[in-house]
Amino acid sequence: MKIELNDTAICDEILALTALRSSSRRDNMEETAMLTRDCLPGLRNMVRMMFADTVVQLHGYVRGCGLDESDPSPSLPYGGDGEMRLMVELETGIEPSSGMALAMKRTLEHVVASKVLEAVAGAGDHDFADSLRAQCQGAVEALRHTLDGMDMECVPPAVAGHRF
Numbered sequence: 001m002k003i004e005l006n007d008t009a010i011c012d013e014i015l016a017l018t019a020l021r022s023s024s025r026r027d028n029m030e031e032t033a034m035l036t037r038d039c040l041p042g043l044r045n046m047v048r049m050m051f052a053d054t055v056v057q058l059h060g061y062v063r064g065c066g067l068d069e070s071d072p073s074p075s076l077p078y079g080g081d082g083e084m085r086l087m088v089e090l091e092t093g094i095e096p097s098s099g100m101a102l103a104m105k106r107t108l109e110h111v112v113a114s115k116v117l118e119a120v121a122g123a124g125d126h127d128f129a130d131s132l133r134a135q136c137q138g139a140v141e142a143l144r145h146t147l148d149g150m151d152m153e154c155v156p157p158a159v160a161g162h163r164f
Helices: 007-027 037-057 098-121 126-151
Strands: 002-004 062-067 086-090
Touching (some): 007 037, 037 062, 037 086, 086 098, 098 126
Antiparallel strands (some): 062 086
């Protein structure tokens, strides 16, 4: 199963989570850093790095992957010049439904976004980084469980016979 991750969705999640975190902390009179579009060049590098880390983490399930090696246009992912290439091909025993494939894609995007934010928040916001790490680990485990389930043959269990 081939999955193309959407770099815009990943960056949107990163920017949204830091904005929400900053807003909620400001209500408690605490200041936190908020990432903005000015941070996109650095975020793109982090997204590529954390995508590669995720592929390595899922190595037993990965048939192939592809990723841009050079930095794309500075306006990406919001400039309309195309997308960063983040593709992973996963081993599956059966082809997932379109809904399951979309859920798996979104889970992978969330994992990459969480890893980026964890790396960014690690030094200054330990609680946020710990929460992101836990979310990421849970998402990876759920994805592995789903892939393991897709590897099994979908044969209904037989009814045990009785001897008289």
